[in-house]
Amino acid sequence: MTVKIYIPRDAAALALGAEKVATAMAEAIAARGLDATIIRNGSRGMHWLEPLVEVETAEGRVAYGPVKARDVASLLDAGLLSGAAHPLCLGKTEEIPFLKRQTRLTFARCGLIDPLSLDDYRAHSGLRGLEKAVSMQPAAIVAEVTESGLRGRGGAGFPTGIKWKTVLEAAGAQKYIVCNADEGDSGTFADRMIMEGDPFVLIEGMAIAGIATGATKGYVYTRSEYPHAIAVMTQAIEIARAAGVLGQSVLGSTHAFDMEVRTGAGAYVCGEETSLLNSLEGKRGLVRAKPPLPAHKGLFDCPTVINNVISLASVPVILDKGAAFYRDFGMGRSRGTIPIQIAGNVKHGGLYEAAFGLTLGEIVDEIAGGTASGRPVKAVQVGGPLGAYFPRALFDTPFDYEAFAAKDGLIGHAGIVVFDDTADMLKQARFAMEFCAIESCGKCTPCRIGSTRGVEVADKIAAGIEPEKNRELLGDLCNTMKFGSLCALGGFTPYPVMSAMTHFPEDFSPAPLVEAAE
Amino acid sequence: MNIHLPGADVTERTLAIVGELKGLEGPLLPILHEIQDEFGYVPQECLPLIARELNLSRAEVHGVVTFYHDFREHPAGRHVLKLCRAEACQSMGGDRLAERAKALLGIDFHETTPDGAVTLEPVYCLGLCSCSPSAMLDGEVHGRVDDAELEALVAEVRR
Numbered sequence: 081m082t083v084k085i086y087i088p089r090d091a092a093a094l095a096l097g098a099e100k101v102a103t104a105m106a107e108a109i110a111a112r113g114l115d116a117t118i119i120r121n122g123s124r125g126m127h128w129l130e131p132l133v134e135v136e137t138a139e140g141r142v143a144y145g146p147v148k149a150r151d152v153a154s155l156l157d158a159g160l161l162s163g164a165a166h167p168l169c170l171g172k173t174e175e176i177p178f179l180k181r182q183t184r185l186t187f188a189r190c191g192l193i194d195p196l197s198l199d200d201y202r203a204h205s206g207l208r209g210l211e212k213a214v215s216m217q218p219a220a221i222v223a224e225v226t227e228s229g230l231r232g233r234g235g236a237g238f239p240t241g242i243k244w245k246t247v248l249e250a251a252g253a254q255k256y257i258v259c260n261a262d263e264g265d266s267g268t269f270a271d272r273m274i275m276e277g278d279p280f281v282l283i284e285g286m287a288i289a290g291i292a293t294g295a296t297k298g299y300v301y302t303r304s305e306y307p308h309a310i311a312v313m314t315q316a317i318e319i320a321r322a323a324g325v326l327g328q329s330v331l332g333s334t335h336a337f338d339m340e341v342r343t344g345a346g347a348y349v350c351g352e353e354t355s356l357l358n359s360l361e362g363k364r365g366l367v368r369a370k371p372p373l374p375a376h377k378g379l380f381d382c383p384t385v386i387n388n389v390i391s392l393a394s395v396p397v398i399l400d401k402g403a404a405f406y407r408d409f410g411m412g413r414s415r416g417t418i419p420i421q422i423a424g425n426v427k428h429g430g431l432y433e434a435a436f437g438l439t440l441g442e443i444v445d446e447i448a449g450g451t452a453s454g455r456p457v458k459a460v461q462v463g464g465p466l467g468a469y470f471p472r473a474l475f476d477t478p479f480d481y482e483a484f485a486a487k488d489g490l491i492g493h494a495g496i497v498v499f500d501d502t503a504d505m506l507k508q509a510r511f512a513m514e515f516c517a518i519e520s521c522g523k524c525t526p527c528r529i530g531s532t533r534g535v536e537v538a539d540k541i542a543a544g545i546e547p548e549k550n551r552e553l554l555g556d557l558c559n560t561m562k563f564g565s566l567c568a569l570g571g572f573t574p575y576p577v578m579s580a581m582t583h584f585p586e587d588f589s590p591a592p593l594v595e596a597a598e
Numbered sequence: 599m600n601i602h603l604p605g606a607d608v609t610e611r612t613l614a615i616v617g618e619l620k621g622l623e624g625p626l627l628p629i630l631h632e633i634q635d636e637f638g639y640v641p642q643e644c645l646p647l648i649a650r651e652l653n654l655s656r657a658e659v660h661g662v663v664t665f666y667h668d669f670r671e672h673p674a675g676r677h678v679l680k681l682c683r684a685e686a687c688q689s690m691g692g693d694r695l696a697e698r699a700k701a702l703l704g705i706d707f708h709e710t711t712p713d714g715a716v717t718l719e720p721v722y723c724l725g726l727c728s729c730s731p732s733a734m735l736d737g738e739v740h741g742r743v744d745d746a747e748l749e750a751l752v753a754e755v756r757r
Contacts (some may be wrong), residue, residue: 087604095726095741127728266684269725269740304668305724306739342624343631343665348722362626363658364665422728423688429728452690465722497727499689511688515722521665547741 083116085109085162086134086141088191090123090276091308092269098131100149105133108152109583117159119425124191125431126178134173136332137163143173178428178447183409186394187270187433190277196315198323201280207325209399213288213502214333218248221292225395227403229415232302234260234351234388235463237414237481237493240395243385246375250383252524255295257286257337258360258379258386261302261309262351264343265464271389273431275302275309278393279316280325281340285392287330288399289385290337298339299379301356304346308573313341348465348519352567353386355521366523367567380402388493390419409435414480422448424461424497434479441475444498455500459508465515466572468579469505488579490572505584509554510538512583525528527570528562530531544590548582551581551588608644611636614682616651630669639670675710676716677755679703680734683720686727695731695748696720702752706714716755 087093087102102118109116121574124132129145133155144155151168158166170176184190201207213221226241247255259282263271274282286298300313317339320326328336342360344350349360354368358378378384394416397533398406406416414436418442422429426447444450444460451457459469468489470477477487484491499508513534520527534557540550558574565571581588615632619625623751629648633640640663649656663669663755667674681687696707703711703718710717726732729741 091724092729092738092741095724095729095732095739113603130729263725266686266723268723269727272725303725304744305721305734306737342627345631345668346629346721347666360624360661362624362652364661364706424686424727424730426728429727465685489683495686495727497686497689503689506687508685511685515684520720 081115083114084136085116085118085160086121086136087118087309088123088131088388089195089312089498090130090191090273093123093130093132093305094308096130096146097130097148101131101133101147101152103148104152108156112156113158114161119194122195123189123273124173124179124390125187126176126428127430127526128428129170133160135160135163136372139163139172141173143170143176144168145170162587165537168360172282178432181447182433183398183417183432183435185406185409187278187391187419187431188279188283188397190273193278195277195279196310196319198280198319198325201278203209206280206396206398207331209396210284210287210325210331212399213291214331218292218294220247221288221399224403224531225398228398228406229403229410229436230391230394230398230406231414231481232388233390233394233418233493235490237491239430240387243375244289244293244514246373247295247383247385249315250376250381251528253291254380254382256379256382256384257289257293257298257339258297258357258384259286259298259392260301260351260353260357260386261300261389263306263352263389263493264303264348265466265493265495267461267464267497268421268493269495270419270421270431270493271302272306272309274389274393275300275306275313279313280320281393281396282313283316283320283325285395287326287337288340288395289392291330291335291389293383293385295383295385296336296338298337300339300341301344301350301358301360302341303344310341310343317341348515349521349567349569352569355567357384357386361566364521366521367536367569369566385513390493392481411435411437411478411480412466412482414482418479418491418494420479421493421495423495425451425453425456425500427452428499436478436480439475439494440470440474440477440479441472443479443496444475448498451498451500452504453500455502457498457507458501458503459499459580461497461499461576462495463490463575465491465512466494466568466575469508469576469583470579471583473583488575488582490575505580505587506538506542509577509580510535510542512573513538516573520569524564524566524570524593526561526564527566527573530570532564533557534561534573541590547588547590554581554594608637608641608643609647611686612647613651616648620651624661627751628661634669638673642671645653674725676715677716678719679716679734679751679755680721680724681720682722682724682730682732684723684727686723687731692731695745698745699748699752702749
């Protein structure tokens with residue numbers, strides 16, 4: 081029987097040499113006349129082990145990693161095809177603790193299947209949610225999503241079902257489903273991994289959203305920085321269309337739904353939903369004032385559901401297994417699972433899907449294994465460039481929307497970036513302001529001007545110019561930006577700045593003159 | 599001198615691209631991406647043509663082109679090296695790597711080497727935050743870029 085070898089096509093694996101490994105493996109298989117085939121899967125999310133090569137054996141998949149092209153010969157010599165021992169062998173993939181301890185609902189198939197095989201998708205419970213949805217009343221689908229407790233995974237945490245209900249009840253000849261795949265936050269890559277590793281789950285989720293709200297057209301708005309995701313997603317849509325999953329008759333039903341991928345052009349602010357809608361319409365990505373809500377007047381002024389990739393990709397399992405199944409995971413008002421993205425200076429970086437409720441300390445110290453540099457952890461930025469920096473003193477904070485808000489932070493898109501003790505928090509605060517200045521759409525003054533003034537004030541503090549007065553000024557400026565900005569870019573930039581200043585005051589004190597003179 | 603020939607060519611190709619894509623809903627970004635793919639930048643002379651074909655003002659098209667970081671007003675070098683400047687890469691020495699790249703190439707961000715070999719650009723997140731610092735060379739991604747890999751990338755573009 082032909083042995084299946086899995087070598088990821090995920091961008092993180094490619095960035096670490098997966099293409100060279102796949103080429104070397106293909107050449108070696110041919111040269112040795114072996115009966116084996118290579119499947120390019122998504123990533124399992126254990127990025128410190130990428131490129132992670134797996135081989136299918138009678139006892140399950142066996143993993144090897146991190147594999148370099150030069151390891152291929154010795155792997156085959158050792159008996160890779162039968163899952164034999166080798167210094168790079170990690171044992172059965174499913175038994176690797178990082179993977180075994182996860183609760184994979186949204187990412188159940190990511191890394192497991194060939195992302196562009198609809199048969200593989202079906203064989204792993206794919207399309208079951210959509211099959212149920214086509215025979216349900218729209219209001220019943222919306223009720224199921226509402227009861228699941230699913231909240232927007234893009235960062236705002238707004239209940240997905242309520243958003244859908246608003247669009248369902250809105251009058252309009254044309255409605256849209258827009259998937260916000262403009263994943264620009266540093267420390268996040270969950271959307272990219274789903275699009276590259278299990279694109280059909282997003283297609284299925286969007287089709288369900290369409291049926292639930294009466295929308296017949298969907299757009300996935302993603303980033304030009306994600307060429308691999310764009311390619312996989314585009315191909316998957318074509319395959320789904322050819323198979324009748326998309327089109328005039330979704331799975332043979334009376335529902336019509338089709339979709340396409342659109343690419344942004346390097347503007348971070350387009351991850352803000354109203355800016356994204358303007359960009360999709362072909363305009364500058366200026367933020368719109370709300371109301372009207374996108375649910376009432378969204379894309380081209382039509383009722384529009386705009387959801388994050390992970391929100392939409394979580395819908396199929398909710399429809400398949402029921403609202404209660406999903407709701408039973410999690411804590412408080414944060415229900416279900418969240419794909420935590422562990423990044424930055426960490427030993428074990430990657431994607432870890434778990435029910436809400438893990439503490440930040442468990443994630444950083446146990447799951448991530450501390451820093452890659454081996455130095456003590458100084459700060460963890462949670463929720464992207466607009467998220468707060470958490471010191472070790474707050475490591476008991478559970479991963480939960482409300483718990484993070486109570487500590488003046490946010491979960492955002494669930495990316496965490498770890499910094500060791502060499503980090504200069506004044507520099508990080510300055511960067512937050514600089515980034516806001518670069519990416520501001522310019523529509524509102526607090527964001528456009530405030531961010532530039534913020535950089536200047538941070539520079540004055542660094543230079544030791546009236547530090548006390550300027551720290552106060554920075555706080556005042558943050559207050560104006562937080563409450564006076566039109567959207568989260570200007571409104572949340574104060575989070576990293578204020579948290580850095582509050583938790584790491586020592587970095588905001590000017591260096592003594594003697595040091596400067598040296 | 600045949601200065602009119604390239605102009606005529608740009609006009610013809612621009613109109614072909616616009617003609618192909620203008621049936622889309624919100625066609626301007628797809629058109630601009632296609633034009634940049636075709637010419638390597640968005641030539642000024644395209645703007646009035648696009649505006650006319652889409653029934654927009656030239657100012658609106660100009661506004662869109664200049665709003666987005668991706669669209670170039672001038673051709674880039676033969677290679678484009680993008681270095682991620684965001685927080686995850688900063689936590690792994692991204693700033694130092696950027697300084698090294700600037701020194702190796704003798705240019706700052708947004709500049710092209712005098713021989714036209716390479717343009718250096720900052721990028722705010724390639725989504726490779728678990729294998730920082732990261733870079734993209736002509737669309738190919740690179741993770742955990744250390745000095746040796748950076749030097750290899752620079753040598754590649756210099757060839």
